Structures are given as structure tokens and as C-alpha cells.
Amino acid sequence: MIILTNNEGKSGIGMTAELLRDGRAGLDAVEAGIRLVEDDEEVRTVGRGGWPNLLGEVELDASVMDGSTLRTGAVGGLKGFRHPVSVARAVMERLPHELLIGEGAARFATETGAERCELLAEHSRKAYARWFESEVSAADKAAWPNVPLERYCHDAVDPEIGKDTTVFLALDRARNVVAGTSTSGWGWKYPGRLGDSPVIGAGSYADSRYGACACTGAGEMTIRAGTARAVVLYMKMGMSVERAVSEAVDDMRALKGGLISRVTIHAIDAVGNHHVVAVNGLPGNHYWVWTPGMARPERRACELVQISEGAPQSKRIAMQVYTDV
Template sequence: FRTAAETAWRVLESGGSELDAVERGCGQCEIDQCDGSVGYGGSPDESGETTLDAMIMDGNTMEVGAVADLRRVKNAIGVARKVIEYTKHTLLVGESASLFAVRMGFPYEDLTTQKSLSLFSEWLNRSCQPNYWKVQCSDGNKTFDCSGLTSFPVLFSCGFNAKSAGSNKASKVCVLFSTVHCRRVGDSPIAGAGSYADSTAGGAAATGDGDIMMRFLPSYQAVEYMRMGTDPTVACQKVISRIQKYAPKFFGAIVCANTTGSYGAACNKIPGFTQFHFMVSNPLLSQPTEQVVDCI
């Protein structure tokens, strides 16, 4: 998501805070819809509605603001930021999150698009059950092929800022996520699952099958590995390997960065997913660049 990375980096270059940067970057992805996995018009739930999850975390104060099952409000990450600023809570959900958003000045907007309506219509016409059921497609007599209709909610990691090597500027690590989901809460608004930040150690953000990954708190675990001095790449690999023991076919990846500016990533190798692509920005680069790692 190059545009989102560019947006976030421009905020940092202009002197904006890390929280401002990740909020603006992720907000840009919500507007652009990125690859269709972020923001309005994403995969509809079993009633045809698109709802949103988002989380933002301050690695200095350890404050977290998150929303889940947010309805009729497009700027999910903006609402999550307001949870930090205006409440003592960590996570607001469903209609309560939407009502809070309106009180904060966010307008009600339709999150449905022609694409999401088409996905829902095709889903119904194929007699597919909601995609979180273990038996995905059946009319009671035979099973239907629903490939392409049951997709994992892919999360967007806006990234984190860490102190550059050789710099004396105090570092602050922030991570953020936003995603669509299917009438359930995935890992993206859960601190330690979808993302985690601690300015004394680093930050991590996970993406993929949130229903599997949230059981292992991969982002928290990766940060703890880095706290013990583990290289970010190795920390990412250790987290993926830990999940592999229980779910060898899971779809997922994680990005890690420590407070010296080192970073790394890892992903689980399955058919159709053998590499993971992510964006990197730092003062030595004229613009965000795409990095690729081979899955393990």
C-alpha cells in the first residue's frame, strides 16, 4: 500500500507525531480501499453489511484505542484515535462505537458499494453459508464450490516509526490496523494480536487469518522477543513458527521493527502465498520502497 506509506511518512517529515502519521496513513488506505481489504465496500457480513475494525496504540504511554463491528462510519481509525483521546476505555464495539463516532463529529455514511453488493448477491445465489462456519457451502443435499467467495479478512498495517540508527532523537513506536470483517471481531482491534507497540522495545503488526493468529498474540510475542535482544527478522520467524505447530496451513505474516530502526518480516508458506510484500520508509530513502521476504 504505497500511497498509505507515503502519506504517513510525509506527516513524520513535516514534524507530525507518530500517532498522527499512522492515523493519516491508515486513513488514506480507508479512503483508497487499498486492495479491497481495508475500509468501506469490503467483504460483507452474512446480512450484506460491511463493518469495520481498527486499533491504534501509543508505545510511550501504552494507551490503546480500538473499535470493532463499527457500522456506518468510514473513518474507523479516526474513531479509534478518539477512543484514546476522549475516553478511559480501550475498545468500543457495534452500535456503541458508532454512536460514539457521531458524538465525535464523524458522519454516518453508507459503507456498501456495488462491488460489496455483488459479492453478497453471488454469495446468496451460490447458497453459501456465512464464511465463518466450518461447513461453508451446503443446501442440505450437496456441497457447493465457494472458492473465491470465502476470503480471509486481510489486515492493513500502517507501520511504525522507530529511532534511526545514529540518531539521538527519542523514539516512539506506534502501530495501527484497520480491516473489514464478517460479523465477528478479528485480531485487528485486539492489542497484542493484530499489533503491539512498546517504545522501549519495538513494534509489530500481523496480517492474515485473524481468527487463527489472535489465539497466539503474535505481535506481543514478537515485541517481547525483540525486548530480549532478538533481531526483528528472527523475532518474526519465531512467531510464525510457533503458530505453525498448531495451524500449519494458516495464512499469515508479521512485520517487526525495533527501536534502533532495524526491521524484518516473516510469513507462513502455503500454496498461493510464498512471499510477503511490505513497504519501508526511512530518512535514507527518497520514497517508500517495497520489500519482499520468502515465506518459511
């Protein structure tokens, strides 16, 4: 068994570890842990307390994936509901679809009885007001919100360094591998922007035969590189979890233009090994892990790797089954 989460998962990993220890299914344990993070207003990038978009609205994204069935559920741009991860799980279990966004996601959340919540916490409200007062022109203030937002999207600076998500990866007692994510996305984002969190294969992927991966940071990069699915496929080719993550980092070196920023890749394999790499990360980047031999979850430092835009790949992989030696 193992539970792996990013730095933002601190408030939920203890619950997830306890449930796994008690023999609960991985998806139940992951959902319970993420719900605690969504409730933690000290986490400024997830749930209530998350940063708003350019219009001052908090839009939430979340996903879950069951690695034994390869079923997924995800929601994007969900407004006004407390636990998007639970709505995402309901999508997986109650609908023939995999992803709902915007008004459709909110309608479904209402149908399932999901708890409503005022998402814009006071600290976020004040930060948005300061930004609006200092950055928006007098003419645009008079016409707001019926103004072009493109310039403000490019000029906006996230009020904190972090542009994170919370991600949970778990291997339960029955050897099922699962993944879950939840985020309020990039602060001051263009309304309707989806990061990688609800995009299965980019921000997360789980396959009980091989392992799972989930990413935090600039989702634009992992969407372009298909990072989470790539890591799992590299493990399918026979690579260790460390080598698989290294190859996914190498894939990012081909990205040119757009947002080339910070990404952290979290991965586990099907036997409980793990590896976490912070691409263009800063000192202090860390994650949390728990295995049955630990009395409590432990904080670990991420491996730091630097890449630059368009840097040449160090190697190419033949499209054949690869076995580490």
C-alpha cells in the same frame, strides 16, 4: 525513523512518510496514512470497498497504540462510519476504555462527530448478490435473514485470495514507536466476528522501548498465539527483530485445529530495523517500507515460511533474558 506497512498500505504510506519527514508525531502520520487506505475503494479488505459479512453488512475494525504510554484505542464491528482508525484513536484519547464494539462503538463515533458513510460499495454489493443467489438455499432465501448461518460461514469462500488488513508501524523523530490497523475483516464472515486487528497484543502491539509488531491474514491464528505482543516481548528479551519474528512463527507451530492458514508478521525495533515474514504465504507477498534515506517508499518481498498444523517446535526458550550472539 521508519514507516512499515503491508501490501494494502500502498496508497497511504507516501503521506505517512511525508509527515514523518516533516517531524510530525508518529501517531498523526500513521492515522493519516490509514485514512487514505480506508478511502481507497481498490483495497477490498479495508474501509469503504471492503467485503461484507454473511448478511451483506460491512463491519469495520481498527486500532491504534502509542508505544510511549502503552495506551490503546480500538473499535470492532463498526458500521456506517468512514474512518474507523480515527474512532479508535478517539477511544484512546477521550475514554477510559481501550476497546468498543458494535452499537457502543457506533454511538461513540456519533458523539465524536465521526463522518458517516455508506460502506457497501457497488463491487461488493454485486459480489454479495452473486454469492447469495448461487449459495443460499431456496428455503433460506424465503426466510432470510432469520436462518442459521453456521453452515454458510463454514462454506463461504472469500471472493479474493486476500484476507488482509492494513497495518502501519512507525518510529518517529522523537523515537516514539506507534502502531495502527484497519480492516473490514474476512469477507463473508459470521456477523460479529472480530479478527485480530482490534485485539491489542494479537494483531498489533507497540512499545517504544523495544519495537512494534502487526499482523495480517488469518487473525484467528494470531489471537491464539498472542503474536504481536510475543514479538515485542522476544525483543525485550534481547533478540534481534529477525530472531523475535522467527520465535513467534515457531509459536504458531503448536496450533492444532481451528483455522491454520496464512499470516504475515510485520515488525520493527526501537532503532529502525525491520523484518517481515509471510507464514504459509504465496510468491508475490510483499510490503512497503520508508526510511529517511529513501526518496520514496520501496516495495520489498516478504520472507516466506511454511508451517503445518501441529508441527513440532524446533526449540524451546528458557524463561530468562536472552541475548543474541
